[in-house]
Amino acid sequence: MHRPGVDLISIYECLCDRTRLRILNLLCKGPLCVCHFQELLKEPQVKISKHLKYLRTHGMAEVKRDGYWMIYSIPAKPTRELKANLGCLQDCVREDATFRQDLQKLEKIRAKFERDSPIASSRTHCC
Numbered sequence: 001m002h003r004p005g006v007d008l009i010s011i012y013e014c015l016c017d018r019t020r021l022r023i024l025n026l027l028c029k030g031p032l033c034v035c036h037f038q039e040l041l042k043e044p045q046v047k048i049s050k051h052l053k054y055l056r057t058h059g060m061a062e063v064k065r066d067g068y069w070m071i072y073s074i075p076a077k078p079t080r081e082l083k084a085n086l087g088c089l090q091d092c093v094r095e096d097a098t099f100r101q102d103l104q105k106l107e108k109i110r111a112k113f114e115r116d117s118p119i120a121s122s123r124t125h126c127c
Contacts, residue, residue, distance in 0.1 A: 010058045011085050019043065020051050021089065024074075025099050026106055027061060028086055031073035040105050 014020055022041055026032060032040075037048045052072055055061035060082060062075050074086065093099035 008081050011060065011081055014055055014058050014060050015085065015089070017051070019047070020055060021093075022099065022102055023048075023051055023055065024060065024086065025089060025093050026102055027072060027074050028090055029103065029106060030110075031071045032106075033069045033071055036106075036109055037072075039109060040102055 015024075019041065023037060026037070026040060034045060034048055034052065037043070037052070038045055041048065052061060052063070056063055056072075059075065059079075061072050063070055063072050065071075075082070078086070
């Protein structure tokens, strides 16, 4: 099934930015809120929100509101192209120190917010 905006060209346009790659790598481990991305990537909210909007517009991320939280995730039913490229991303970033550090920080943040975060109950993996 083809969805507008989630074709191969859109996917590669999204993947050509390091911040978006880092966001997608983290989203592959489960849903996250903007504030978590800020803490993980040490970037301002405006920059994170801009990249998340770009990913959402291109069909590579979804968002849902849970109270005050805006929870971002990989689409529940990713296209075959998106799923394949996210799998490739996961394979490629294993050797990159920045991506490994992001995942280590993610585990610490998940433990810290486990009790009161809506992301705790909706952990999923995309790849």
